[in-house]
Amino acid sequence: MPVIRAIEVLDVRFPTSLELDGSDAMHKDGDYSAAYVIVTTDDETLAGYGLTFTIGRGTDLVVAAARSQAQMLIGMDVDTMLADMGSVYRTLTSDTQLRWLGPEKGVVHISLAAVLNAAWDLVARRAGKPLWRLLAEMSPHDLAAVADLRYVSDALTRDEAEAILSALEPTKSQRIAHLEEVGYPCYTTSPGWLGYDDEKLRRLCGEAVAAGFSYIKLKVGADLDDDRRRCAITREAIGPDRNLMLDANQVWDVPQAIEWVKALAEFKPLWIEEPTSPDDILGHATIRQAVAPVGVATGEHGHNRVMFKQLLQAKAIDFCQIDSCRLASINEILTVLLLAAKFDVPVCPHAGGVGLCELVQHLAIFDYVAVSGSLDGRVAEYVDHLHENFVDPCVVKDAAYVVPTSPGYSARMHDASLARFSFPDGGYWTERASAETPVDLLGTP
């Protein structure tokens, strides 16, 4: 019955560059940001909220793209959407003039993620369920109908997709019960930003261990001597049995990646993440062969399902790191979860930023309950930043995401946060602009 009546898309930016939260070898000064979509209906108690994550300048481009794409939702009946989110996806991806600007990548794809994330939030709220549960309760047939299987049939047919889902159907409730008891395991990246000094690194590693984390991730790739020293500090702080992961954020060429990772191998990292260009499938495969037993992880910049298909076909990765805001929401993420299940590679979602943790907890839980059926080698990222801006923030207890219970996809921000951090007119940014030199034409100073 409820019908979508209006769309609002906001440019929201948090000044994280001031504290070097989020600093890595490629992104030294990101301001964690979001293109934030609000879908309202003629039922004033029902709205949908979604976002895609960005790091500052250019968020305005994503907002403009999302605003165009979201117009296609106006007039849609929410119950009809709920019954057929495959059609909603096909409608939103049907504009071939916009397609030219990707296709299926870059600004017009991540803006689509924001719009579709809001649409999925909306239908889950309408159903009165957290999104992971809405998905987990769908039939294998209906799930396969939602997944975008275009361009992947050489690796996964619709029948295979349904078979993977059907095999887990009878035992879903046991896995839900298990997660409701212990949560979904996560790791922390909070200690390891590249801009933090040794003392802060050591202190935060200690705090992470005290909080129960047994997986800790460190940014590397700017300077090898620094990396060796920081790895030593971290290994000392976390002990020999906990897991250390390394993240290079794409700074290396393939030969350099191999050399550098070998020089850090003595610290026994579980994985090296984003060792080179995210587009370099064959490069990742080469690196993986050379640096084993260190695993290779990538995917936060994997721009669509075709890239993940190939990473799996080429045996290029040990850990598949989907992103909730770069892939085109559930319709494309589900395809990647199915591919990973077929190729028997664990999915360890990328999170952090702003809102990513809120979103990926649903994906990790759904993956375990309905797609992979396994927790082996699985651990979702967690970063302790900016959760205070969310109405239903994720909750981590004993190094595990507590299973969400509120309806929706958890991405709704507080009105007060939107008022303060909307760019450039929110309270924070107008105060800052009047306090210092004028904001330049490109965006944040």
Add this chain to the structure above:
Amino acid sequence: MPVIRAIEVLDVRFPTSLELDGSDAMHKDGDYSAAYVIVTTDDETLAGYGLTFTIGRGTDLVVAAARSQAQMLIGMDVDTMLADMGSVYRTLTSDTQLRWLGPEKGVVHISLAAVLNAAWDLVARRAGKPLWRLLAEMSPHDLAAVADLRYVSDALTRDEAEAILSALEPTKSQRIAHLEEVGYPCYTTSPGWLGYDDEKLRRLCGEAVAAGFSYIKLKVGADLDDDRRRCAITREAIGPDRNLMLDANQVWDVPQAIEWVKALAEFKPLWIEEPTSPDDILGHATIRQAVAPVGVATGEHGHNRVMFKQLLQAKAIDFCQIDSCRLASINEILTVLLLAAKFDVPVCPHAGGVGLCELVQHLAIFDYVAVSGSLDGRVAEYVDHLHENFVDPCVVKDAAYVVPTSPGYSARMHDASLARFSFPDGGYWTERASAETPVDLLGTP
């Protein structure tokens, strides 16, 4: 001495969808468009003009991105730029906040192509040479310094790049003389758009043969029976000895591509172009193995040098189709030309659209003169649309591009064309808007 003082970026759209020019299996109603960059200096006789090609809606996004990126050029000295276009490229690609929106793909990459195309046009005008000649006269060392070799060193080192260029150095003038005599060979796509009826196809094929073309390309992929009939008409019209190429514009999955191309093999196509997702390197390799001796061509949507590197490493293509507006101008195109030369795959540039022919003639000529040194298997695309809008339009004579002699990169449009087709305020669009139903929120009606 001259210094860049101002940047203007225009949204220019031509209503090609009315005539179904440019219609293919994926893009049924494109309005050929451009994000068009004008760089002005304090010398009023010196300006640079560049563009990236789009097909309608969303051009505004590319314009906004280009406007941001081009700000970085303001204050640059044109002679300093001319001496070190590698630095200009690195400056324009240094914004890591914008990088997140790709990286190196989609809106922020094609907008960068527009800006850099204008910068290269500017320095070639300053040098008083057509761009192909400016490049051809650079030393191997200087050219290698201009090329973006990041992420390709596993396939091509800087030393190898210089060696490829140095080997051809002594014989450049012979190849220039040859092209000045006979031009650079091209093929035509004008007869083969999917929206044309059989009669128009037959007539245009006859005209192409009469004009001297021995390579003709046909759009396929919507309906197999139609394709078989249209291939038969074309083969009959062009005879057994001329070359027929097919272009599917990404409509197939891998297994379907193989099946469909086999069903058209009797018409002896030289290549099948874009048989599947442009991101599917391994898929193209599979298709190539299956459909030989039909060749595989792709690249117009190859979004950066890393994708081309892999297409070559995976032996996925027989013909490498660079695009002048999707790769980040000369700095990245040069890398792909060098990679193709090393892997011994002929480069056959994609053109058509608006302005692409004007641009790619420089690339094809430079490739022959200085990088590949060969014309074997090389033929550049030519489409006879919209050239009347350019100040220095490309000239095709006896199925070959006549070597350009005017300074610059040939992308400058007539002021009258800009005034008429600027969107949404140009004369054509305001007349059309008042003549029919209002233009909708998304862009063109």
